[in-house]
Amino acid sequence: MTITNGVGAPAVLAATPAAQQGPEHVEQPVAYDAIVLAGFGGPEGQDDVIPFLRNVTRGRGIPDERLEEVAHHYRHFGGVSPINQQNRDLKAALEAELASRGIDLPVIWGNRNWQPYLAEALEEAHARGFRTLLGLATSAYSSFSSCRQYREDFAMALEQTGLTGELRIDKVRQFFDHPGFVTPFVEGLREALAGLAERGIAEGGIRVLFATHSIPTDDALRSGDRRVDYGPGGAYAAQHLAVGEAVMRELGSAVPWQLVYQSRSGPPTQPWLEPDVNDVIAGLADEGVTAVVIVPLGFVSDHMEVLWDLDTEAVETAEQHGLIAVRTPTPGTHPAYVAGLVDLVLERVHGTATAERPALTEYGPWFDVCRPGCCENVRAGFKPAIAGVAP
CATH class of the missing domain: 3.40.50.1400 (Rossmann fold)
Known part of the structure; x- marks a missing residue:
């Protein structure tokens, strides 16, 4: 499916009008209805481990015998990955930070590889009357698995739910140097x-x-x-x-x-x-x-x-x-990290000028709209993806 921006050129898939033309940085305010916190997901019991690993490796034809070689990491911890509880904690921390600043933006959580899935999050958003969403992926750097795959999974979730054309979804920039x-x-x-x-x-x-x-x-x-x-x-x-x-x-x-x-x-x-x-x-x-x-x-x-x-x-x-x-510790729910994520959300809400966005390396601030060909998976090829210019 090809979507155009009205002047014949491909538009950024499912983007808000401010991002449809594919600018590197969106410097127009956008009235978002909600935030979708996108996680990797993880098993929450021994019976979940192999089905979860099948999800992670889907399309690669890896037999269960080989997946079991990785499963022992999870089985060592009772089959429970800590990542889901960490995302519950992060969601709660984000909600508290938003509330403390008087910002009315609900946070809906969905995963790529385990319940609650991204498709469920989009269905919840739609059922609650939200139409303009801002994706916040729990990954800071640029690569297929840490950025583009999240964008592809958002697009896949739109297709699965039949909500393509119903929801607009942008995505917070990669925040490695925030x-x-x-x-x-x-x-x-x-x-x-x-x-x-x-x-x-x-x-x-x-x-x-x-x-x-x-x-x-x-x-x-x-x-x-x-x-x-x-x-x-x-x-x-x-x-x-x-x-x-x-x-x-x-x-x-x-x-x-x-x-x-x-x-x-x-x-x-x-x-x-x-x-x-x-x-x-x-x-x-x-x-x-x-x-x-x-x-x-x-x-x-x-x-x-x-x-x-x-x-x-x-x-x-x-x-x-x-x-x-x-x-040493990971950011987790460190107050600076949580506040920084909310600052990144507000960059898009307010359309903050690029020169006013904080970045601690020469590579930042990173793009709001990923560039053509960004983070291709050479084995699987390009798939539809939100928040990026088409290859």
């Missing part, structure tokens, strides 16, 4: 370094490891604005590196640091972003390092990739090599 997202990492790292200093560990014996989810190298290269050369890891890696620099700059710390990756999957023959956090930790003992501070820079809350891949596997690797390991 002060509200960065501040919790600065505070957590400051506290961790101070704690190590109290234990008599000199800065020279410490390494800061900024950790994020690995993604296929091909996906990384296609992340962000296709007109820009971000380097070998695309916008995804460039954004993380820039935020790591911003955190260290805010701290004024000279402790050595690097970006590491975790949670890779897929066939061994497929290149993914490296180095792996466990490989890096294993090599640090030979460099005279005595302590590592793991900062989960790519994550907004303590979900399974944090609790298992970092708190369990990475910490065990450090212990096996005689290193002290400290993992």
Whole structure:
């Protein structure tokens, strides 16, 4: 289906009039009716684990036997992912922050991969009389899985519910370098370094490891604005590196640091972003390092990739090599993070001028309307997606 903007050019799918023409930043006020908080979703019991993993890997033909290899992470925690409760807590925190500012914008929660699904959220919004929605995805960086897939799933939910043409949906920009997202990492790292200093560990014996989810190298290269050369890891890696620099700059710390990756999957023959956090930790003992501070820079809350891949596997690797390991908090419901998300909503409500939008790296403020070809999945190809210019 092709939608035009009235002058013959394709319009941004399901967008409000202010965003239909596809500007990089929307500087017109929009009267939104509600916010749709879009989460990843997770199982809430042992019987949910395999069905949930089927949802996550749908279209890839992965048999249940292989899914069970991943399922043990969830089964270790009783089959319950913490992510749904974290999003319930975030929803409540957002509602409280909105109320404290006198902003009447209901928050409706929906997930990509588990109940409540995005389609359910859109049906609820429609039933309550809301027609102009602002999507807020719980992911800060640019890549297929952290941005475009949310936009595609919004479009799929519109199609599933028959609400295409009934609802207008824009999306909050990627917020990797917004002060509200960065501040919790600065505070957590400051506290961790101070704690190590109290234990008599000199800065020279410490390494800061900024950790994020690995993604296929091909996906990384296609992340962000296709007109820009971000380097070998695309916008995804460039954004993380820039935020790591911003955190260290805010701290004024000279402790050595690097970006590491975790949670890779897929066939061994497929290149993914490296180095792996466990490989890096294993090599640090030979460099005279005595302590590592793991900062989960790519994550907004303590979900399974944090609790298992970092708190369990990475910490065990450090212990096996005689290193002290400290993992700093994710933003979760930190007041600065929650307030920052509301500020991002208000950017779109008020049509805030681009020059007045806060950003702590050279890459921000990121686009309100994603650019053509942004974050293509080379295996699946392009699908309809909201809040972006068509490929």
